[in-house]
Amino acid sequence: FEGIRIYNGKAFKLQEHLKRLFDSAIAIALDIGMPSAELDLAIQETIKVNKKIDGYIRLIVTRGDGSLGMDPSSCKKARVIIIVGDIQLYPKEYYTNGIEIITSSYRRIPAECFDVQIKSLNYLNNVLAKIEAKKAGCLESVLLNTAGHVAECTGDNIFVVKQNRLLTPPAYEGALEGITRGVVLQLAKSLQIDSEEHILTRYDLYTADECFLTGTAAEVIPVTAIDGRKIGTSKPGPLTVKIIDSFTIAVRNG
The missing domain is CATH 3.20.10.10 (D-amino Acid Aminotransferase, subunit A, domain 2)
Known part of the structure; x- marks a missing residue:
């Protein structure tokens, strides 16, 4: 997953966050199922649809639907979740x-x-x-x-x-x-x-x-x-x- 800040309607350091996300996915043998450029566009579109000027993105990738148990091989397609909202961690x-x-x-x-x-x-x-x-x-x-x-x-x-x-x-x-x-x-x-x-x-x-x-x-x-x-x-x-x-x-x- 990644947490990304939105400033002035733009995701801050988005490419750095996406690189870390894809590097983490490689390390745990998780196929995200889309290239970084496509996910970049999806994030920008989500910001636009939510009309968020300043806020926070929680980007989550799961292995998708599958059977119960430790073996993820039954998960055929990863699920990407993009959540856009507000955040203020400290007063x-x-x-x-x-x-x-x-x-x-x-x-x-x-x-x-x-x-x-x-x-x-x-x-x-x-x-x-x-x-x-x-x-x-x-x-x-x-x-x-x-x-x-x-x-x-x-x-x-x-x-x-x-x-x-x-x-x-x-x-x-x-x-x-x-x-x-x-x-x-x-x-x-x-x-x-x-x-x-x-x-x-x-x-x-x-x-x-x-x-x-x-x-x-x-x-x-x-x-x-x-x-x-x-x-x-x-x-x-x-x-x-x-x-x-x-x-x-x-x-x-x-």
């Missing part, structure tokens, strides 16, 4: 004031078990971690991998700023190479912000100068506390604000 004031998050007791599924770059509906770990966060009075939680290193959050990538360097976990640590993550890394380069993929621990999170999350639904949202520890000044930091401002311009310009 607007949180983008100004930041959010508090926790470290989850649940771990990221190891790549040895299931490649984390395959974006599938196998999100049980993430759902349980989200429930855990809500019970703790927070909106999001960080998933560590089995080595105890930071992987990502339940639906977002995570970045920290330490000594004016922008750091984010590498893919091999369990981080999905998110589309918004990629946009932010490109923006950092254009803004001449030193950025790199770097192994992170909870210590690195707690001692960071700044922290923020990125995701298609979340966009870029500041984090001001983790596990009860204040991050930096406990307010969105200057590099975070610069990234948010640049991201806002980027999505509006397509």
